[in-house]
Amino acid sequence: MSDEAELPPAPAVAGTSLDGTKIFTITAEENAALCRSTGIEPAADGTAHPIYYYIATQVAMGKTVAGVCETCEFDVDDGPMMGSSGVKFSRPMKVGESYKVTGEILGLVRKRSRKLGVMDVLTYRLRLNTLDGEQVLETDNVWVLPRKELA
Numbered sequence: 001m002s003d004e005a006e007l008p009p010a011p012a013v014a015g016t017s018l019d020g021t022k023i024f025t026i027t028a029e030e031n032a033a034l035c036r037s038t039g040i041e042p043a044a045d046g047t048a049h050p051i052y053y054y055i056a057t058q059v060a061m062g063k064t065v066a067g068v069c070e071t072c073e074f075d076v077d078d079g080p081m082m083g084s085s086g087v088k089f090s091r092p093m094k095v096g097e098s099y100k101v102t103g104e105i106l107g108l109v110r111k112r113s114r115k116l117g118v119m120d121v122l123t124y125r126l127r128l129n130t131l132d133g134e135q136v137l138e139t140d141n142v143w144v145l146p147r148k149e150l151a
Contacts, residue, residue, distance in 0.1 A: 007150065010110040010120050011073045017062060018103035018124060023131070024060040025098045026052055048093040053137050054085060056093070057126040060101040072108055072122055074145045083121065083142035090135050093128070099136065102127045106140070110147070117151035119144050 069076040103126035122143040
């Protein structure tokens with residue numbers, strides 16, 4: 001019997017909607033400030049800095065970070081950690097264009113780690129869409145939720 005079999009199961013959260021109701025618009029001023037903070041000038045063609053994939057999806061998804069943690073029965077004060085984030089662009093994001101987010105939790109897996117002890121690995125997918133429904137990008141994010149109470 002594996003060590004994981006001895007652990008209590010992770011909360012069953014797969015399929016939980018992360019669809020947002022907020023509209024996110026990248027302003028020219030915000031894009032210019034972000035670009036300049038990284039040492040580049042804003043694109044002349046109105047393309048937004050690609051890091052907005054993460055900013056826009058996190059801000060406009062249907063739950064806050066604390067809300068996602070609560071769904072996973074995890075106290076945000078225990079320090080969720082980003083494991084990874086990957087993105088597939090269908091086209092560039094544009095300054096002045098408005099977006100909405102759809103998404104869902106894909107899974108929550110409980111594991112034992114040598115460094116962290118017991119942890120849950122959360123995977124969720126978000127899609128950034130124009131207001132008329134065109135998908136601009138899709139991102140899969142992985143968070144690590146250390147379960148100190150199960151160590």
